[in-house]
Amino acid sequence: MNIATQAAQIGLEWDTRTGAVTVPIYQTATFRHPGLGQSTGYDYSRSANPTRQALEDGMARLDGGVRGFAYSTGMAAITSLLFLFKSGDHLVVTEDLYGGTYRLFEQCLSRYGLTFTYVDSSDIEEVRKAIRPETRALFVESLTNPLLKVADIAALSALSKERGLLHIVDNTFLTPYLLRPLDLGADITLYSGTKYLSGHNDTLSGLVVVKEPALADKVYFHQNSIGAVLGPQDSWLTIRGIKTLSVRLDRQQENAQKIARWLTNHPLVKKVYYPGLEDHPGHELLKRQARGFGAMIAFEVTDPALVEPLLLKSSLISFAESLGGVESLITFPAVQTHADIEPEKRQRLGITDSLLRLSVGIENVDDLIADLAQAFSQEN
Numbered sequence: 001m002n003i004a005t006q007a008a009q010i011g012l013e014w015d016t017r018t019g020a021v022t023v024p025i026y027q028t029a030t031f032r033h034p035g036l037g038q039s040t041g042y043d044y045s046r047s048a049n050p051t052r053q054a055l056e057d058g059m060a061r062l063d064g065g066v067r068g069f070a071y072s073t074g075m076a077a078i079t080s081l082l083f084l085f086k087s088g089d090h091l092v093v094t095e096d097l098y099g100g101t102y103r104l105f106e107q108c109l110s111r112y113g114l115t116f117t118y119v120d121s122s123d124i125e126e127v128r129k130a131i132r133p134e135t136r137a138l139f140v141e142s143l144t145n146p147l148l149k150v151a152d153i154a155a156l157s158a159l160s161k162e163r164g165l166l167h168i169v170d171n172t173f174l175t176p177y178l179l180r181p182l183d184l185g186a187d188i189t190l191y192s193g194t195k196y197l198s199g200h201n202d203t204l205s206g207l208v209v210v211k212e213p214a215l216a217d218k219v220y221f222h223q224n225s226i227g228a229v230l231g232p233q234d235s236w237l238t239i240r241g242i243k244t245l246s247v248r249l250d251r252q253q254e255n256a257q258k259i260a261r262w263l264t265n266h267p268l269v270k271k272v273y274y275p276g277l278e279d280h281p282g283h284e285l286l287k288r289q290a291r292g293f294g295a296m297i298a299f300e301v302t303d304p305a306l307v308e309p310l311l312l313k314s315s316l317i318s319f320a321e322s323l324g325g326v327e328s329l330i331t332f333p334a335v336q337t338h339a340d341i342e343p344e345k346r347q348r349l350g351i352t353d354s355l356l357r358l359s360v361g362i363e364n365v366d367d368l369i370a371d372l373a374q375a376f377s378q379e380n
């Protein structure tokens, strides 16, 4: 069945008792036992909650895994997953990583004896060279943040299998609608559900999908032990978001393609990073492995002095963190999302003082372009 159909109907058959078309919000902490040693399958909502489970089961189907897991945020999902490892283990990680993940790894988990090597995960040889005897996993972003580099998921999965590593993919920027890493050999996918899956800038959530049952059991053990689960209300909001994922992303990508081309021709723009442009280094690869190019754009302006006026004079496009929602947002990665990366490293990665990031929403594209045009023109 097509993924757009699956997404639209997520949770539809959940409530067989009443036939409710949408999943009820089971706002309960605990469940009555039918008898001694008996359970309805639900005992306590940290362990399992029906609304959360409808989301988890739906995500597992959308992403082609055996089991899904929902957490309070994307960071909670990543933290829970990292409990699969122990002191002394080493992970090879995408270098232009989401800033919050980098902070978690370097400032929190490194204190517990985990070590990380950061590489350009679009370069398979660089990944291969970073693998050590104590390496246990490859942790990659399918489309990186903010420079939108593309990782070859099938090649990285083959390398992981050859070296006995877990292959974990943060697929937040593409979602299962555009890319299904588990089909290409990855072991675990993860999402900040806060972004495209919820899609309305109104909910925080994190999602994980696991390919194999034995690994899923371990992930469940940690989800339940750590307890950073998604509440029933936010599970419901995330389900509601997923129902419109395909139409939102179709429109967002169409808008992004037009805006990227417009930016390319603007005299005050030095460089545009959008994988939908033919000259983007990941264009061909993404065309092969995914169903689209996503709706995130990064661009460098000719002068750092343009940044502040652009952020403040865009009016339809809000100056705000986050991404993936129906409303377009603009951010300045060097001082916002990526502030926890050392300045020299940021420069080397290309996260410069003149780089801006756009999350393209579902508004009318001509309105968005007019907004950018006026924000630029007031500077001329």
Ligand SMILES: *Cc1c(COP(=O)(O)O)cnc(C)c1O
Residues within 6 Å of the ligand: 073, 074, 075, 076, 098, 100, 101, 141, 145, 170, 172, 173, 191, 192, 193, 194, 195, 204, 205, 206
């Ligand atoms: C936002 C984001 C996260 C963290 O998710 P939260 O829901 O904000 O905790 C992780 N990875 C990527 C790629 C993100 O964009």
